[in-house]
Amino acid sequence: xxxxxxxxxxxxxxxxxxxxxxxAAARPAAPRPRRPVFTGRRGLSIAAFMAPxxxxxxxxxxxxxxxGGQMAFRNWNLNDLTDTxxxxxxxxxxxLDDPVFYTVLGNTAVWVVGxxxxxxxxxxxxALWLRRRFRFRGLYQALIFFPWAISGFLIGILFRWxxxxxxxxxNDLLEKAHLIDTPIPWLADPKTAMTAVVIANIxxxxxxxxxxxxxxxQSIPDEIYEAAALDGAGKVRTLFQITIPxxxxxxxxxxxxxxIWIFNFPDIIFGMTGGGPSNETHIVTTWMISITQQGDxxxxxxxxxxxxxxxxxxxxxxxxxxxxxxGKTS
Amino acid sequence: xxxxxxxxxxxxxxxxxxxSGCAVGGGSGASDGTVTLxxxxxxxxxVRTAVLKTLIGQFEKQNPKIKVxxxxxxxxxxxxxxxxxxxxxxxxDTMEVRDIxxxxxxxxxxxxxMSKDLKGxxxxxxxxxxxxxxxxxxxxxxxxxxxxFYGLSLYYRTDLVSDAGFSAPPASWDDLLKQATAIxxxxxxxxxxxxxxxxxxxxxxxxxxxxxxxxxxxxxxxxKLTDGKTIFxxxxxxxxxxxxxxxxxxASPPSxxxxxxxxxxxxFSNGSTAFLLQDPEVIAxxxxxxxxxxxxxxxxxxxxxxxxxxxxxxxxxxxxIASASKHKAEAEKLIKFLSEGDAATTFDKKNSxxxxxxxxxxxxxxxxxxxxxxxxxxxxxxxxxTVTQPRNSSWWTEWIQKSDSEIxxxxxxxxxxxxxxxxxxxxxxxxxxxx
Numbered sequence: 224x225x226x227x228x229x230x231x232x233x234x235x236x237x238x239x240x241x242x243x244x245x246x247a248a249a250r251p252a253a254p255r256p257r258r259p260v261f262t263g264r265r266g267l268s269i270a271a272f273m274a275p276x277x278x279x280x281x282x283x284x285x286x287x288x289x290x291g292g293q294m295a296f297r298n299w300n301l302n303d304l305t306d307t308x309x310x311x312x313x314x315x316x317x318x319l320d321d322p323v324f325y326t327v328l329g330n331t332a333v334w335v336v337g338x339x340x341x342x343x344x345x346x347x348x349x350a351l352w353l354r355r356r357f358r359f360r361g362l363y364q365a366l367i368f369f370p371w372a373i374s375g376f377l378i379g380i381l382f383r384w385x386x387x388x389x390x391x392x393x394n395d396l397l398e399k400a401h402l403i404d405t406p407i408p409w410l411a412d413p414k415t416a417m418t419a420v421v422i423a424n425i426x427x428x429x430x431x432x433x434x435x436x437x438x439x440x441q442s443i444p445d446e447i448y449e450a451a452a453l454d455g456a457g458k459v460r461t462l463f464q465i466t467i468p469x470x471x472x473x474x475x476x477x478x479x480x481x482x483i484w485i486f487n488f489p490d491i492i493f494g495m496t497g498g499g500p501s502n503e504t505h506i507v508t509t510w511m512i513s514i515t516q517q518g519d520x521x522x523x524x525x526x527x528x529x530x531x532x533x534x535x536x537x538x539x540x541x542x543x544x545x546x547x548x549x550g551k552t553s
Numbered sequence: 554x555x556x557x558x559x560x561x562x563x564x565x566x567x568x569x570x571x572x573s574g575c576a577v578g579g580g581s582g583a584s585d586g587t588v589t590l591x592x593x594x595x596x597x598x599x600v601r602t603a604v605l606k607t608l609i610g611q612f613e614k615q616n617p618k619i620k621v622x623x624x625x626x627x628x629x630x631x632x633x634x635x636x637x638x639x640x641x642x643x644x645x646d647t648m649e650v651r652d653i654x655x656x657x658x659x660x661x662x663x664x665x666x667m668s669k670d671l672k673g674x675x676x677x678x679x680x681x682x683x684x685x686x687x688x689x690x691x692x693x694x695x696x697x698x699x700x701x702f703y704g705l706s707l708y709y710r711t712d713l714v715s716d717a718g719f720s721a722p723p724a725s726w727d728d729l730l731k732q733a734t735a736i737x738x739x740x741x742x743x744x745x746x747x748x749x750x751x752x753x754x755x756x757x758x759x760x761x762x763x764x765x766x767x768x769x770x771x772x773x774x775x776x777k778l779t780d781g782k783t784i785f786x787x788x789x790x791x792x793x794x795x796x797x798x799x800x801x802x803x804a805s806p807p808s809x810x811x812x813x814x815x816x817x818x819x820x821f822s823n824g825s826t827a828f829l830l831q832d833p834e835v836i837a838x839x840x841x842x843x844x845x846x847x848x849x850x851x852x853x854x855x856x857x858x859x860x861x862x863x864x865x866x867x868x869x870x871x872x873x874i875a876s877a878s879k880h881k882a883e884a885e886k887l888i889k890f891l892s893e894g895d896a897a898t899t900f901d902k903k904n905s906x907x908x909x910x911x912x913x914x915x916x917x918x919x920x921x922x923x924x925x926x927x928x929x930x931x932x933x934x935x936x937x938x939t940v941t942q943p944r945n946s947s948w949w950t951e952w953i954q955k956s957d958s959e960i961x962x963x964x965x966x967x968x969x970x971x972x973x974x975x976x977x978x979x980x981x982x983x984x985x986x987x988x
Contacts, residue, residue, distance in 0.1 A: 301636055302657035302947035387816065388808030389742060389825055405739075411750070411810035413965060497752060500810050501961040516633070517951040518657065 295524035302518040314525035323502055323510070330417065331506040334492075335485050337421040338428060343478065345425070346432020351466075353433065354440045364437075371430040379494015382423040386410050386495070410496050413503035420504050423491050432477060439473035440466065475545040482541070483534055507533075586618055588883050593624045593638065595631040595649040596870060600837070604903045612890045619883050639663035642877035647884040650697035650873035652687070656945030659696050665874040668695040670885055676893045683939070684909035687869050690945070697873035698892045701906025704865050705760060706852040706926045708821055708829040708839065713743075722853040726761055726796050729828060729856055733804035736827045745804030747826040750964050752813035755956035757830055758797060759784075759942075760866060764858035765793035767938055775866055775940035776981055785977040793858065794963075794970040801964060810964045821850075830856075832868075834905045836923045852926040855937060865930065866942045948984055955980065 298310050318324050353364055370378070385392050386409040394406040409419040443466065451461050467474070489508040492498065498505035498513060505513070507530050514523040594605065602625045609621045626634045632654055638645040639658060650664060658664045668689070671677075677685060687699045707729070709722045717736050723729040733745025749757045763775055766787045771777040776784055784790060801809065806820065821829040822842040829835070839850060855863040872888045874881055890896055892909065901908040902918060907927060913919055920928055930937040943949070959976065962968035 300947075301640075302660070302950070304640075304661045389744070389806050390819065390823065406808075408806075408808035408810065411808040416811075496811060497813075499751060499958070499961055501958055501965055501967060513954060517954055518947075519951070 291524050291527060294520050295528050297521050299521035299524070300519050310521070314522045315529070317522055318525055318529065323505070326502055327505045327507055327510045330502075330504060331486065333417055334421065334424070334506045335482060337417070338424040338485050339478065339481055341425045342428040342432055342481065346429045347436055349429065349433045350436035350440055351462075353437055367433055368430050370427050371434070373427075375427065375488060375490025376494045378423060378427055379491040382419070382426075382491070383410065383495045386419045411500055413500055416496055416500060416504045420492050420495050423495060424485065424488070427491065428481065428485065431481060435473060435477045436470065439470035443469045471545075475541075479538060479541055479545075482537065486534060487530070587620060588618060588880050589620045589622055590646040590880055590884055590887060591622050591624065591644055592887070593626070593631070593635050593645055593648040595626075595628070595635060595651060595654075597625045597628050597631060601904050604900060608891060608896045608900060609887075611896065612887055615890070616883075616886065619886065621887060636663075639875055639877075642875075645875045646878040646880050647872060647874050647887060649870055651870040652868060653944045653949050655690070655696050655873075656949070657947050659690070659694070660947060663876055664696045665876045665878070665881060666694040666696060667698075667874060667885060667888075668693060670881075671695055671698075674889065676889055679893065679910050679912065681909055681911050681913075683867065687867070688871070697871035698888055699869045699871040699909055700891060700897065701869070701901045701904065701909055703832040703834070703868040704907050704927065704930070705830055705832060705855050706923075706930070707854070707856060708831055708835065708850060708852050708923075710824075710827045710845070710850050712849050713827040723828070723856060724853070725857045725859075725861075726764060726793070726800075727859075730796055730800050730804065733800060733828055737804045739806075742825055744806045744820070744826045745828060746800050747817040747820040747829040748801045748805035748809035748812060749817055749830075750801070750810040750812055750961060751816070752957060753953065754960040755953055756866075758794065758956070758960055760830070760855075760864070761793045761797045761858075762787075762790045763864035763866065763940065764856060764862070765789040767858050767862035767864050768860050770864060770938070770940060772938065772940045775864065775942040783978045783981045785974045785981065789858070790974050791970060794974065798963060798970060810961060824849075833907060833924070833927065836905045837903075840923075847922075850923075852923045854926045854930050857936070861936065863930075863937050865937050865939045867939055868942075868944065946984070952980070 295314055296309055296311060297307050298313075299307050349367060353360060353367070384390070388394060388406045388408040388411065391409070393409065394403065397403045398406070407415060409415045447465055447469070448461065451465055456464065486506075487508050489506065489512055492504055492506060492509045493512065496504045498509045502510075507526065511523050511526040511530070514526060592609075594602065602623070606623060609623060613620060625631075631649075632651070635645070635648050635654075636658070639648075640661075640663065650658065655664070659666075680688070683702060684699050687702075688695050688697070690696065707722065711722075713736050714722055714732060717732060719732050719735075723732050729746065735745075736743065737745040759776075762784055763770060766778060766784050766789050769778045769780070769787070770784065771779050778784055778787060806812075806826070809816070809820075812820070817826075817829055818831065818835055818838055820826040821831075821835075822839050822844060824842075824844040836852070839845075840847065855865055857863040872891055874884045874888070878884055891900065894910075897910050898908065898913065898916075900906070901910075901913070908916075908919065914931075918924065946952070956977065959968060959973050963970055963973050
C-alpha cells in the first residue's frame with residue numbers, strides 16, 4: 224500500500240486538532256472558547272476593512288504579476304500586437320539558445336559577489352565604528368547614510384562622468400598621485416568596465432549594511448561587553464564570540480535581502496554603461512530592460528520569470544543553510 | 554451597533570471603489586465646456602519644453618475653451634511611457650511621434666490617421682516638400698505632421714584645422730581621416746574625432762557606408778541598393794568601414810568605444826576633440842560652450858565617399874493624435890497651430906532644427922554661421938543625396954541594439970568588419986524576406 228495514502232486516511236480518521244482537549248463541563252475554570260473570527264456580520268466588517276488594501280495589492284501586485292507572467296508564453300511584441308498568440312516555451316528556448324544569456328549570467332555573478340562582499344565588510348566596519356560614542360557622531364551618521372537617498376540611475380550618471388577616461392576625476396586623481404601615466408579607459412575596456420560599475424555599487428550599498436548592522440548592534444546590552452572585558456576577552460574574540468553571534472539573524476537576513484536587491488538592481492549599470500561595452504557589463508535585469516526596449520515583452524517576461532526562479536532557489540538554499548548553522552550554534 | 558457595521562462596510566466599499574476608480578478612470582472634459590488636452594513629448598530637454606510651453610500658452614490664448622496639459626517624461630523613458638499610455642487607451646490625446654515609432658504605433662492602431670481631416674488644410678502649401686513627404690506614409694496616411702528635421706553635418710575646429718596646416722575642412726571621409734590623424738595628440742589631451750562607439754553607434758557607421766555606395770543607393774530605402782540587395786553586401790561597404798575604424802584607431806580617444814551623444818558633444822564642446830558628426834540641434838549646445846569661442850568652430854557639409862557624393866539620412870519627428878482620444882478635433886487644432894506660421898518657425902529656430910516651412914529659405918538665420926553648411930547641402934541635392942532609412946520597420950529598435958553591440962565588438966577586436974557586414978547583410982535580407 225502506498226504509505227502516503229495510508230497517512231492521508233489516518234489523518235482523515237483522526238479528530239481535528241483543537242485547543243480544547245476535553246469536555247467543557249470537566250474543566251469549570253477553563254476559558255470560554257473563542258468565537259470563530261470570520262463569521263456573520265463581524266466577518267463582513269473585517270472583510271470590508273480589508274477590502275481596500277486587498278484590492279490595492281490585487282491591482283498593483285497580483286494583476287501585473289499574472290499579466291506579465293502570461294506574456295512569457297505568448298508572442299507579445301509591442302512593435303506589432305496584431306498577433307499575440309500563445310507560443311509555449313518558445314521565448315524560454317530563445318533565451319537559452321542565446322549565447323549572450325550565459326555572458327550575462329556570468330556578469331551577474333561577478334556583479335553580486337563583487338558588490339556584496341566589500342559592501343558587507345565595509346558596512347560592518349563603519350557600523351562598529353559608529354556604535355562608539357564620539358563627538359559629531361550624528362553628523363557622521365547622516366553623511367554615511369546620504370548615498371541611500373540618491374537615485375541609482377543618477378549615481379550611475381555621476382560615476383559615468385567620474386570614470387570618463389579623458390574628462391573624469393578618477394583618472395585625474397590617479398595621474399596626480401603618479402599611480403598611472405596614461406588615462407585608463409574605464410568604461411570602454413571590458414577588463415575595467417565591470418570593476419568600475421562594481422565600485423559605484425559598493426559606494427552606494429555600504430550604507431544599507433551600516434544602517435541594518437548598526438541597528439542590530441545597538442540592541443546588544445552593554446553589560447555583555449562589560450562582562451567579557453572583565454573575563455579578559457580581547458577585541459577580536461569579543462567580535463567573533465559576542466557581537467557576531469548576537470546579530471547573526473540580522474546579518475543573514477540583510478545579506479539575503481541585499482543579494483536579491485543587487486541581483487535586481489539595474490540602475491547604476493544602466494546609467495554608467497548601458498550594459499556595454501559589447502554586453503560585458505550586462506546583468507540579467509539590464510539585459511531584460513534592453514529586451515523591453517526592443518519591444519519584445521514576451522522574451523523579457525520570460526527572462527523575468529527565470530530571474531524569479533533563480534532567486535527563489537537561492538533564497539531556499541540560503542535560508543536552509545543559515546537556519547542549520549543557527550540551529551547548531553544555539 | 555448595526556449602523557456602525559453598516560458604516561464600516563460602506564466606508565470599505567467606498568474606499569475600494571475610489572481606489573479602483575482611480576486606477577482606471579480619468580477625464581478631460583469640464584462642465585463649462587472647456588477641454589483639456591493631454592500632450593506628451595518624447596525628445597525632451599528643458600530648453601525645448603520651455604519653448605513648447607510658451608507656444609502652448611499662445612494657443613490657449615487663441616482658444617480659451619482648450620487647455621493643454623504638457624507631460625514631459627525624461628527622454629530615455631519617454632517613448633516607452635507614451636507606448637504604455639497609448640496601449641492603455643487613456644490619459645493621452647496628442648503626442649510626439651518619431652519616424653521610428655510611427656510604424657509600430659500605427660500597426661497597433663494606437664495613432665489616428667489624420668489624412669481625411671487634413672484634406673484642404675491651408676497649411677500644406679506652406680510646408681517644404683520634405684515636410685509634406687514625411688507627413689504621409691507609404692499608403693498616404695498621415696499619422697504625424699513633422700515639426701522639423703534632423704540631418705548630419707561636420708562640426709569642426711577652425712583653429713586646429715589651420716594649425717595642422719590644412720586650408721579647408723575635410724570634404725570626404727578620407728580627408729577627415731587625414732586631418733583628424735594629424736591633429737590627434739593624446740599627450741596634450743587633444744583628439745581628432747569624437748567617435749561614436751556607444752549608444753546609436755550604428756548611425757554614423759551606416760552614414761559612412763551610404764556615402765561609399767552613394768551612386769547605387771535606393772533613395773526610398775537607404776539600406777538597399779538599386780539592384781535590391783542590401784548596402785552591406787556591396788564591396789564598397791567594407792572599404793568604408795575600414796576607413797571608419799581607422800578613424801577610431803588613429804584619431805579618436807580610446808574611451809570613445811563607449812561614447813554616446815553626451816560624451817561626443819562634451820568632447821567637442823570642451824575643446825578636446827577637433828571633429829564631430831552631429832545633428833543641427835548641437836549648434837545651440839556648442840554655442841554655449843565656455844571652453845571654445847564662436848570663432849573657433851563652425852560646421853561643414855556632410856562627408857562624401859569616393860564618388861564625391863554624400864548621403865544624408867533624414868530623421869524626423871512630429872505631432873500626432875491618439876486613436877483613443879475623445880478630443881480629436883481640438884488636438885488637430887493644436888497640431889495645425891504648431892505646424893504653421895510663427896509657432897513652427899520659433900520651434901525650429903529655438904531647437905536648431907532643419908525647418909518645415911518654405912519661407913525659412915529666405916530667413917537670414919539659416920544662411921549664416923553654423924547653418925551655412927545646411928544651405929550648401931540643400932542647394933546641391935545631387936551631391937548631398939537625401940535618403941529615407943527604413944526607420945519605421947517594426948524591428949528598428951532590435952536592429953539598433955544588435956548593430957551597436959556588434960560595432961563595439963569590432964572596436965574591441967572581437968569581430969572583423971567583414972563578419973560584421975556579413976551579419977548585417979543576412980539580418981536585413983531575412984527581415985525583408987519575412988515581410
